[in-house]
Amino acid sequence: MDKAVAEYIQATLKKIPRHEIKAMLQKWGLLSENELQTINFGQIKWKIIRDIFHLCEGIPGGIKEVGVLDIIYTHAYAHKRTWKAYQLLTTAEKETVFFDIRDFKKKFKRRLRLLVGKVIINFKEHEDNAIWIRIVWGTPYGEQNQYRVGYVVYHSQTPYVFISLSRYTSNLPMLCQALVVATDSHDICTMDLQGHCLNSLKDIVFKTSDQNIQTSHSEPVKDHSVEPESDLRLVDENRSSREKTQRMNQQIFGDYPLPKLEHVQYKLLTMFKSNPKQDVLYQKEPFRCLVKFSSPHLLESVKSLAATNMVDAPLSPLLTALVQRPRNHFTITEKTDSMRISESLI
Numbered sequence: 609m610d611k612a613v614a615e616y617i618q619a620t621l622k623k624i625p626r627h628e629i630k631a632m633l634q635k636w637g638l639l640s641e642n643e644l645q646t647i648n649f650g651q652i653k654w655k656i657i658r659d660i661f662h663l664c665e666g667i668p669g670g671i672k673e674v675g676v677l678d679i680i681y682t683h684a685y686a687h688k689r690t691w692k693a694y695q696l697l698t699t700a701e702k703e704t705v706f707f708d709i710r711d712f713k714k715k716f717k718r719r720l721r722l723l724v725g726k727v728i729i730n731f732k733e734h735e736d737n738a739i740w741i742r743i744v745w746g747t748p749y750g751e752q753n754q755y756r757v758g759y760v761v762y763h764s765q766t767p768y769v770f771i772s773l774s775r776y777t778s779n780l781p782m783l784c785q786a787l788v789v790a791t792d793s794h795d796i797c798t799m800d801l802q803g804h805c806l807n808s809l810k811d812i813v814f815k816t817s818d819q820n821i822q823t824s825h826s827e828p829v830k831d832h833s834v835e836p837e838s839d840l841r842l843v844d845e846n847r848s849s850r851e852k853t854q855r856m857n858q859q860i861f862g863d864y865p866l867p868k869l870e871h872v873q874y875k876l877l878t879m880f881k882s883n884p885k886q887d888v889l890y891q892k893e894p895f896r897c898l899v900k901f902s903s904p905h906l907l908e909s910v911k912s913l914a915a916t917n918m919v920d921a922p923l924s925p926l927l928t929a930l931v932q933r934p935r936n937h938f939t940i941t942e943k944t945d946s947m948r949i950s951e952s953l954i
Contacts, residue, residue, distance in 0.1 A: 614664045616674050616754045618657055624681060626653045629660075632684070636677045639663055674754065675730030675742050682759060683732075683740060686806040689759065689772040693801040693813055693934070694784070696767040696793040707764040709739070716741070716790035723782040728752050737764045743783070745776055758783065761806065762791075768813050769796070770806060800937035808867035812934045853914050853921040860928050866907040872936045874899045874926065879942055894942070907931070 624632055630649050633639055639660070647659045682689065717729050726746025733739055741760040746752040758779065761770040769787055773780060784796045803809055877894040903909040907930060914921040922928075930936060 610670065611665070613670055613674055614661055617664050617677060618661045620674070620677055620681060621657045621660060622653075623685075626656065628684070629653075629656060632677070632680050633660070635680050636673075638667065638673050638677075671728050671744070671752070671754075672730060675728065675744070676732060678757070679730060679732045679740050679742050682742075683734065687804045689774065690802060690804060691761075691770045691772045691806050691809055693799040693809055694769045694771060694787075694796050695799050696769060696787065696791050697795040697797065698767065698791075698793050707737075709733070709764070712739070712764075712790050716786050719789045720782065720786040723785060724779060726752055737766075738762070739764060743779075745779055760787070762787070763810075766814070767793070768810075770809060800935040802936065803869050803871070805868040805870075808869065811867045812869075815934070856921045856923075857911060857914055860923070860931055861907070861911045866905075866911065866931075869906045869930070869936050870904065871900055871902045872906060872930055873901075873938070875937075875939045877939060877941045906936075 621629060626649075630644065630647075633644060634641075643663055647656060647663075649656055713731055720727055720729065720743070724746070728744035728746075730742040731739060732742075739762045741762065743758045743760070744752045744754055745756040745758060756776055758773040758776060759771070760783070762768075771780070771783065773783070788794070788796050799813070801809060801812065876897040876899065879894060910923070910927050910930065913919045913927075914923055926938070926940070929938065
């Protein structure tokens with residue numbers, strides 16, 4: 609194995625927690641069980657990596673083998689990347705009866721290499737018809753760089769694609785074109801939905817529940833709050849109001865764990881209202897502003913607003929739109945005398 613390739617394997621192993629290295633190497637399959645048994649996985653991490661490094665140096669292999677190990681790691685730690693959801697657009701009369709993975713791979717590689725040139729592409733199939741694609745981008749003046757990596761997760765038999773390109777967004781148009789050609793679609797558009805939790809994005813896009821958005825959890829969230837001791841002298845005057853708020857919350861959010869989103873973004877293109885006689889900040893141009901809310905679990909935070917009486921119920925459509933539409937990037941524009949949430953892409 610080339611020394612540069614072995615060094616990248618070493619760099620990949622450094623990212624893996626010590627107690628998971630053996631399991632990932634077994635999934636990788638490049639080292640045999642006999643070779644893995646020669647490694648003491650109970651020693652400190654840098655010694656484990658050193659032993660693996662020496663074994664890999666003596667094994668014939670190349671860039672493709674490195675890519676498979678990186679896909680295994682990224683699949684397990686997808687939350688370390690930012691993912692964006694896209695939708696493939698097809699003609700109404702087209703119906704996919706059979707998905708040919710070999711034809712898809714052939715078309716994708718041929719088109720992307722035609723557009724970009726120096727790229728290395730790895731494919732790995734996972735459960736639920738998910739095809740993981742790892743792309744190593746090249747530069748116009750050099751070879752492919754293993755640290756310039758993009759990822760695509762495509763679910764066959766669906767029009768949905770999840771892309772993570774990190775800093776190399778200049779390659780996005782070529783990547784989208786390759787996906788359109790490989791899937792026999794006529795266009796692709798962003799869904800204005802992004803986040804770190806890939807599984808939550810899938811739950812939102814695929815809408816695996818009924819009317820309300822629910823995740824694959826089968827059990828509702830249990831209330832672990834401790835009820836205070838009842839006192840007949842105390843009268844809860846807000847009981848009916850609280851029960852009404854709970855019913856509204858349940859209708860909007862449901863009783864099940866919500867998908868995990870870390871932020872929501874509103875792009876304001878509304879007019880600034882003032883007295884025209886004063887001629888102060890009275891412009892016909894839209895008042896442009898970008899508002900962003902962040903939270904470790906945004907949907908649960910929004911759900912708790914009304915429940916804790918921090919805001920009045922029902923919640924604003926600007927917040928409930930997070931549940932009703934599979935997106936977390938919105939554009940707010942004028943519509944006569946009221947605001948509307950634009951369905952146009954940002």
